[in-house]
Amino acid sequence: MxxxxxxxxxxxxxxxxxxxxxxxxxxxxxxxxxxxxxxxxxxxxxxxxxxxxxxxxxxxxxxxxxxxxxxxxxxxxxxxxxxxxxxxxxxxxxxxxxxxxxxxxxxxxxxxxxxLGVTDVNAYFPHRVTYHPTCHSLRMLGVGDKPLQLLRAVRGIDLVELPAADECCGFGGTFAVKNAETSTAMGADKARHVRDTGAEVLVAGDNSCLLHIGGVLSRQRSGVRVLHLADVLASTEEDA
Structure with a gap:
């Protein structure tokens, strides 16, 4: 292929x-x-x-x-x-x-x-993580729990459920520009749910959404960092 x-x-x-x-x-x-x-x-x-x-x-x-x-x-x-x-x-x-x-x-x-038919990609990521399913992956593509299957197989990970995970973060590309106040409010809700998990790291499959949520978390000085799914799956013990 x-x-x-x-x-x-x-x-x-x-x-x-x-x-x-x-x-x-x-x-x-x-x-x-x-x-x-x-x-x-x-x-x-x-x-x-x-x-x-x-x-x-x-x-x-x-x-x-x-x-x-x-x-x-x-x-x-x-x-x-x-x-x-x-x-x-x-x-x-x-x-x-x-x-x-x-x-x-x-x-x-x-x-x-x-x-490829794999869920265990031999990754190692010893951190408390929560996952945000982005709107396009969830609704347009229907990826379902595939990202979670991959994360569950990561060695060392402490994966915790995100409350109201399927709610939009408020980014939505130009939506965040045209409807800034609504976007900010939605981002604040998402950030609150992330903080409630006690996670060290928020993971998602789109850096655009992580840019938005991460900005809110950073301004709140939450201490939570954001990371793309690919970065977690590519991590090994050598990176720890």
Whole structure:
């Protein structure tokens, strides 16, 4: 299987260690994935705000960058959801069906559990952790408990349940900009639930959501740090 990694814009610009963690993890599992250097944005910001015409060249660039691969893996339910559901909208608008006919894009936990058939990735992370299921991974992709299956198999971890876990954190891309007060209130609720668990680390599958929740937790001086699922799964005893 020829596999490529969509690192995503936010990870490339703000969380490069997450992209590196994905490659370390896949190589540990015997997957020699590529990083197509022509990759840019998946087009989600444009589609979400109604700029479908402006999204056409971006989605066209995406299709070209990942042409010829059997699967694309990304550490983002949000971007995987965009590729699997929004690219079809853009393709129909542009009259270019091929834009939605490329390789299937998998969120990281989907690829590990459904494609590779593994839940124990030989990770070690001796910390008290709680997990936030991001909206796109939960509702658009339907990943279910796959991230939790992977976390439960991590050696040394103390995984605790997050109250009201399925509630949105309030980020929602441009929602946080257009509805700042509502977004802030939702983020405060999520941060309160995180603090109630007594966790040292909040884990999620999208760094965009962690950026939002982490900002609230930081301003509250909670002492809770945020970390992407890939970073936890890539951790070993050597990193401890």
């Amino acid at each position: 020829k596999v490529a990694v969509l690192v995503t814009c936010i990870n490339d610009s703000m969380f490069p260690d997450t992209g590196k963690a994905v490659f370390r993890l896949l190589r540990r599992l015997g997957v020699d994935a590529d990083f197509p250097e022509a990759q840019t944005c998946c087009g989600q910001p444009m589609v979400n705000t109604g700029y479908l015409d402006e999204a056409v060249p971006v989605v066209r660039a995406f299709a070209d960058a990942f042409a010829g691969y059997d699967a694309v893996v990304t550490p983002s339910g949000s971007c995987a959801g965009s590729a699997r559901h929004q690219h079809g909208l853009v393709a129909r608008r542009a009259g270019e069906p091929r834009l939605a006919q490329g390789p299937k894009v998998y969120e990281l936990s989907e690829f590990l559990v459904d494609v």
